[in-house]
Amino acid sequence: MAQKKIKRASTRTARERKRILKRAETRFAERAWQERLAWLRRPRLHTAMFEKVVRDEEIIGQGGAIITNDDPAQKVEAVAKEIGWSDWRLDIFSQVVVAYRRSPTIENYVRVRRLFPEVEIQVARFSGLDSLFVLESDFKKQGVDPDLVAAALEDADEPATDALCLHLLECLIARSKLPKTGPGHIAKRRSAISDATVNYLISTMLESFDWHEETFRIPASLVVLIRHQLCGLKPDLHEEYLLREKRHNVALLAAQQLKAGERLSINKLVAITGIPRSTAARWLADQEFQQWLEVGRKWAADGLFRPFLADRCPIKNNVRDTWRG
Secondary structure, X not given: OHHHHHHHHHHHHHHHHHHHHHHHHHHHHHHHHHHHHHHHOOOEEXXXXXXXXXXXXXXXXXXXXXXXXXXXXXXXXXXXXXXXXXXXXXXXXHHHHHHHHHOOOHHHHHHHHHHOOOOEEOOOOOOOOHXXXXXXXXXXXXXXXXHHHHHHHHHOOHHHHHHHHHXXXXXXXXXXXXXXXXXXXXXXXXXXXXXXXHHHHHHHHHHHHHHOOOOOOOOHHHHHHHXXXXXXXXXXXXXXXXXXXXXXXXXXXXHHOOXXXXXXXXXXXXXXXXXXXXXXXXXXXXXXXXXHHHHHHHHHHOOOOOOOHHHHOOHXXXXXXXXXX
């Protein structure tokens, strides 16, 4: 009878714990959603009008005159009033944002964002169709279809961007298959698409998305293209992550093979995993490996390992095949 009461109390406690976690998860999701909405509602300021005001003031300060029907100063004042900026804060923003326009370094960009987190600014430098008309012949020489470029850049159209990215990936594939030796191989490689061209078009596509204020879905082909250009399939940090994960898994699984209080020796680790002795010695000397080994011992003592874990994670085959490091 007492055992049944304890079991019922334990069940109620588990249910209450689940309800608490569910409520906390709901509150967290709601807060994250509200933060995202606030982030999306930030005013996005086109910075050209701020630079025009500063330039007009510089011209007047040098004794010149401004003849125009358009008064950018009124637009700037209207924007500042809508945001709720004082004259002093508007003056500071104008200074730092014009500095960024004239020298668009990451330092100047971060200065604007940190001083004025309540707004977003236009950052496009290359987007637009003007450059396409000038560079059309260069694109054609490298096998890039100018019509695809125009369609992708004009309205940040996702299907057009997807088509251009697939086209660029095919150009890169064709380049990778060009001969590296033999008659005419240099001319062939020079006529192939260059990384400079691909990277430039990636930048213009991203700027085109930023220029338009709609919500877009980034095509997967653009992600693949950027990944190929930035780091490839085996970036060093990801390889380091895989290596550490392997060590953690080996430590946890090896802990299951040890008796209470048994010391894990080099020979024992080699026998369990099939890795070379030098690797076993290096791992056993690693402090992080020892920490995970102790975690595994505790989990094993508390019965937290599932009985089928060892069958689903064959240590010896997995580690022997990829024991690198």
